[in-house]
Amino acid sequence: MEDKLYQTVVDYIKEEIKADRLRIGNKLPTERELSARLNLGRNSIREALRTMSSLGMIESRQGSGNYLTGDISKFFTESFEILTLINKTNPLEINQMRRALEIEALRQLITTVTEEQVELLQELAVRIDAMEQAKRSQEDLHFHQMLIEFCGNSLMLMTSTALSSVFLSTVDKNLQRLSEEGRMKTHRCHHALTDALRRKDFDAGIQAISTHYDIVDALLTD
Numbered sequence: 001m002e003d004k005l006y007q008t009v010v011d012y013i014k015e016e017i018k019a020d021r022l023r024i025g026n027k028l029p030t031e032r033e034l035s036a037r038l039n040l041g042r043n044s045i046r047e048a049l050r051t052m053s054s055l056g057m058i059e060s061r062q063g064s065g066n067y068l069t070g071d072i073s074k075f076f077t078e079s080f081e082i083l084t085l086i087n088k089t090n091p092l093e094i095n096q097m098r099r100a101l102e103i104e105a106l107r108q109l110i111t112t113v114t115e116e117q118v119e120l121l122q123e124l125a126v127r128i129d130a131m132e133q134a135k136r137s138q139e140d141l142h143f144h145q146m147l148i149e150f151c152g153n154s155l156m157l158m159t160s161t162a163l164s165s166v167f168l169s170t171v172d173k174n175l176q177r178l179s180e181e182g183r184m185k186t187h188r189c190h191h192a193l194t195d196a197l198r199r200k201d202f203d204a205g206i207q208a209i210s211t212h213y214d215i216v217d218a219l220l221t222d
Contacts, residue, residue: 008038009045013068034049185212
């Protein structure tokens with residue numbers, strides 16, 4: 001019964017979106033208004049909204065109300081974390097998915113990337129080179145996230161954000177085991193990738209991505 005009540009609220013919001021009466025950033029009707037429109041009790045409405053908030057579909061703001069966000073990165077992150085904990089996936093599979101997303105991002109970007117975007121990637125690559133080892137993992141992920149962000153696919157970005165978050169939390173200590181030679185190779189891959197984008201050389205970009213992820217895959221299977 002609870003699932004049916006929750007679906008009633010979701011279906012109503014979907015219809016409002018389809019009718020262009022509700023957009024990202026808009027405030028939802030109050031619990032009282034939803035209760036009256038859907039003929040549901042306030043408690044049922046409240047529970048449905050709480051579930052939607054936990055999924056990232058809406059954002060609850062204290063003293064203000066509920067707003068449509070459509071950001072499900074948190075839900076993805078928690079789902080991937082649970083899958084990892086119950087051994088339905090693992091860091092190696094997560095890294096393989098990150099590789100696949102990045103290759104697709106490269107395919108989309110290779111003809112559309114701007115010089116400004118290339119410069120931003122290059123500047124970050126240079127900063128990573130100069131960082132202490134303990135700070136590099138987060139910025140390394142930032143570099144790869146920036147690549148996904150530039151391709152403009154919001155679903156890919158949300159998925160990649162979640163995968164990167166879980167990946168860092170589960171393998172950060174393992175990444176510290178990278179040899180200095182291995183670290184230097186991954187750093188060179190950053191520069192090789194930005195250079196490939198600047199020259200719009202897809203094959204060189206694939207090589208840079210593959211080399212980078214091959215190093216991490218080898219570490220995870222060691």
